[in-house]
Amino acid sequence: MRSLEELKRIKEEVQKEMAVREDTGAPQITVHMGTCGIANGAREVLNAVMAELRTRNLINIHVTQTGCPGLCHQEPLITVTFPGKTPYIYGKVNPEKVKKLISQHIVNGQPVTEWLVNLSK
């Protein structure tokens, strides 16, 4: 170790990897993975979410899974939650849609309204 800068560089690099363990108030992407979800391709959606986050080097996003919320006809579903805000549920998600969801909603904070599940329908 020659300098403080070198130490800082290592710290920042590894902190990204460890962010998942910290309670940082990170936005959360929840993939619904009940039997219906998995049958409709939720696993591919989850893989696409991870791939997109890696590509964009987005580190402070928590990706979790949950079960079926009862909207089986809309599967695969994902829920995007910013801490303290209303969750947004997207239906019939596919790996292609994931890219736009991440860039528009996670990065720019603008929900993709046309893909939201409209519960009043």
Place this chain on the structure above:
Amino acid sequence: MDLYRSHVLVCSGTGCTSSDSRLIMQDLNKELAARGLDKEIKIVETGCFGFCNLGPIMVVYPEGTFYCQVKPADVKEIVEENFLKGRPVERLLYRDVDHDVKTKEFEDIEFFKHQKRVALANCGFINPEKIEEYIARDGYFALAEVLTEMTPEQVIDIIKKSGLRGRGGGGFPTGQKWEFAHNSPGDKKYVVCNADEGDPGAFMDRSVLEGDPHSVLEAMAIAGYAIGSDQGYIYVRAEYPIAVQRLQTAISQARNFGLLGKNIFGTNFSFDIDIRLGAGAFVCGEETALLASIEGKRGEPRPRPPYPAVSGLWGKPTIINNVETLANVPKIIRNGWEWFASIGTEKSKGTKVFALAGKINNTGLIEVSMGTTLRTIVYDIGGGIPNGKKFKAAQTGGPSGGCIPADLIDIEIDYDNLLAIGSMMGSGGLIIMDEDTCMVDIARFFLEFTQDESCGKCPPCRIGTKRMLEILEKIIAGKGTLEDLDNLETLATTIKNASLCGLGQTAPNPVLSTLKYFRHEYEAHIVDKRCPAGVCQALLTYFIDAEKCRGCGLCARNCPVEAISGKVKEPYVIDSAKCIKCGACLEKCKFGAVVKK
């Protein structure tokens, strides 16, 4: 860098390792790979979480789901449910005994809620075998700051102002110790880490070494800079194989990163650390005996002065600090002495780690602010006494300490309060006793330990503790006299005053403090020939309650010495002259008719 959506932390401290946590990790690895989840979910091996009675512990992030008593057979279900379907495995969640509530996230568990983690901050959070994870948690930044921005005098000043005192037992101010060594002239000086933890039931230092070894290495380098030393030794017992292996890994990683070795951070400061294994003698925790052992001599203490700060290892100025003391140092440098001094009581700053053991629901490793009451530790963190029994006393300081009786349960635990009631902080063993514990027997147990561990160099300790033990054994056998109590006190005072080192000077403490608070129990043994707690075999009699006895004869058939006689369907009788007090009848009786008193 690899991004994982989830980290599974599996405890690999000694406790959890001995209940198969290694196997769990292997199975988890296989199962995740089989399901194609190995690129999504990362297994992290960590140090001790402290909740040892519920081990093996597993924590899943980002949710923070806390699983306890996980078995290798549970791995498949965890992977299928938690990782594939995103549902926590309910039956493995922590369950609050009193409230029957399942708690999902570990911050909500009572055991953790009342703790303050400074020395243990990284234990159970980072992988101790990855220096990078320590660095990510600000590791080695204190060393960088010290080497590039401070003079040795400034470092000593910060440690002095913080109020940090030695966590190994004595409670000597750490900054002052460093200052003595700094001021001692010498071309060569040494920093020694005392990891010879020997109290029965204590494992604070082991857990720090296993869970966060780099914090100790960093602190030793800081101490080296402060006193002008370029060589450190960690004296650790060979009975701690996991700790030793993690230390070896940590030292070689630190060397590879240039955080140990020559010209650290491009400065003129060089420092290296080596490990010296101890064979497990209790006396080698005493600093002069420890130094002798490092030098390859028999581990025996020598008179002080000269203190090691003046003439220590190979006659050179040496500081000896305990593991937990050192673990606090980098945090004090990073957060400032004001921060550290704001925690704790007037004369005892910071936190203390305790190994909670004995008759308590939650056994394990805890860290609390100095000044936390014993009540909080026993009832809030410890979850109270099992089986609805009454709290009787707590032993602090292990075989060198004393007991705190139930009526002092609201005592705020710090160095001075414990000394005032005749106990001592010690290194942090905390043994809880309930109404079924005989205090005479406890005093005998600890004295037997110190007597056995006495190195034999000085007569007060070698002969005195032996004589005390004989008297205690006599009392337990029901052959004691009241005069014996006076003799015990005289012997105890003499041994305390005349012994060469800390071992002898503190060995009589358990006897003195039980005599002080539980003299009536000693008297019951001597005068009434009775053991109030029902522990001392020689003073017990077994008899059959004629009203409860149904005359089934099961006791008589199981008695190995045919001491029980009677007719079927009539009450049986125990012949106390023949009875060997083995308790077989009590165990077998289905009607609770056999009584011991």
